[in-house]
Amino acid sequence: MDSQKMKALNELVRNEYPNIAGMVVLQNGQCQIEEYYHNFTSENRFHIFSITKSIVSLLISIALDRGEIQSVDQKILDYFPEYPIRKGHELLKQVTLRHCLTMSVPYRFRFNPYTRYFTSDDWVSFSLNQIGGLGQLGEFRYAPIIGPDILTGILTRATGRSVLDYAQENLFQPLGIRVEKSLTFATKEEQMAFNQTTTLSGWAMGPKGVNTAGWGLTLTPREMAAIGQCCLNDGQFQGRTLIPAAELKESTRKQIRWEKMGLDYGYLWWVINEHEHAFAALGDGGNALYVNPQKNCVVAIASTFVPRVKDRIDFIRDHIEPLLNE
Template sequence: MTSNQLSHARMLLTLCSFCVALPGLAHAQDYPHADEPIGTVEDVYDGHLTPDLAVSTFRNIDRLFPTRTIPASQTPRDLPEAPVDLPGMVSYEVGDETYDLYDFLSLDNVAGMIVLKDGKVVYETYQRGNTPETRWMSMSVAKSVTSTLVGAAIVDGHIGGLDEMVVDYVPALDGSAYDGVSIRDILLMASGVEWNETYTDPESDRRDLLRAQIEQRPGAAMEVMAALPRAHEPGTHHTYSTGETQVLGEVVHGAVGMPLADYLAQKIWQPYGMEADANWWLDSPNGVEIGGSGLSATLRDFARFGQFFLEGGMVDGKAILPEGWTETAGQPQELTGGETIEYGYMWWPGWTEPSIADGAFAAIDIQGQNIYINPTRNVVIATHMAQPKPVGREPIDPLVVFDSIAAALD
């Protein structure tokens, strides 16, 4: 893209920040944070946000790109309350020091946290001016949502199975390094295609994909992916790649023949009873959703998504996901050749001793968004955080805190 084209694209995005989701304009005007100043998407990825600007940006990401709305359910699922004195129950060790829940909320800049035990809300807090109505950014949490839609598409018969080929659903990748890559390879980020995920490096592949998103031209993202070289044989090597989730989003879109937002609404958001509209970034006006980022939703609805997964992907006794999907998706996987990777179907297996023992896993964002699922202790924890740099600098490892919470609730 030339500098003039890039400037034009940014101007269009600035205009879009005031005009996306026009059918819901009245609703948008009621949104409590609608008039706050925000940074740019480059600021987010460069880590150039002051603390206050990070907060206001993360709860207004639908002003950064055009979005598609995921409508709320007409029959929201109740989240019964069973409050406990969680701050008085939780302590954990970091090095030689003992910390409590207040330390975590402060040091990791938590803007919201909700804890479900047996499907009931035992603790809920909002900080930095957030409320239960606040929609908050998810980056890589969206990856776990996109991968879940693959499971739904298999149950519906749109996808025959994980051994099917990516290019059968994404013709734009025919003849590229994605020839011979299966859907399972993509789920494990093991396509073998070369990728540099460094968010803060303007020359990385991740930033090339971001520039394609900024361009807002149909097909631009797949042009980036189609131009990448192969570094390994498919299925033999894991490389974390947001590009793989954009490919996976295109797979789902090609398979189901409808936007991901619409399919998510049809299969999970509305049947399971999400109480608020969500929004999902698009690669171009009226285009395809960004498979690896840009899904903004309320804290309670992210928690409901976690509860849906904890319950085995069932809605009113009906299986939305294949049998065993939720037990497999968050656990370490084996590559071709026998290597085991600490990655699931775009979920992260636990890495602490308690989480490994419990089979806990999580959807995790670079800037502090989490959906933690502990099937052994029947606990779901969702967080919204406002960490201004996308480099994993939490002073306290959230998983250590989540494990402590889950154990304290026994």
């Protein structure tokens, strides 16, 4: 990479993207850029927020290929036969994994009841309890935190293992990714501190032992990039299939559209450009994992959390990809 252009890019990041902590860019399987900012290093680990969702999507793909989950059209209640269907709650009988994966489940709440969720004794059951009410089944409704845990609940029951253990064996360890343990929080303050962590290695877990689906995983930029490179390689790593190619392709193509925002969505992946088959996992605070097969590149950006940030996809398309095309 041209040193003057790299200097200009680094100046841009420092001046206009002050919470970017680390960035890894791969093209043609080679590292083109690896930069850290504001005294962070390759050893720091960041809460990647909703990028966790896309990793859960990969695990669902693996479970489908292994026959541990039969189909995305399977009813979610097949996995929770003990769940009581209350009067007025019959819509729940129609909800499938596909609805959960495409964010097309209606929920009762207008504003996310985060306090009730975090203080409940079962985050999966709490999410099931919220289904119904506002909106129609099959219409896009993005659920940042409350709702996705249904999918990790299903993974836990389908595989008979914790989601972290399943991920360790089938994805993390083969890719050289270190996630030390499941994490629980005794107080609100502990959980809020976790959002700013740069040292913890783990995956958040609810009171019933189910790892979170919508948030809660910590990774380094290099580890994020390794997952992206595996996706770019159609799920292959060192001659071994980690993610089934057909399931991966289905997950990262357009399945539904968020009409209000003009955004396309797959199975817990954002579809950036259908022609290029570019897709991304995006997390609060500006965390991003971007994959573009046409340009044969992966971009991983780790950020410290702040409420509002500049769009990372615009940053990648406007400032990173032009450097790679030269």
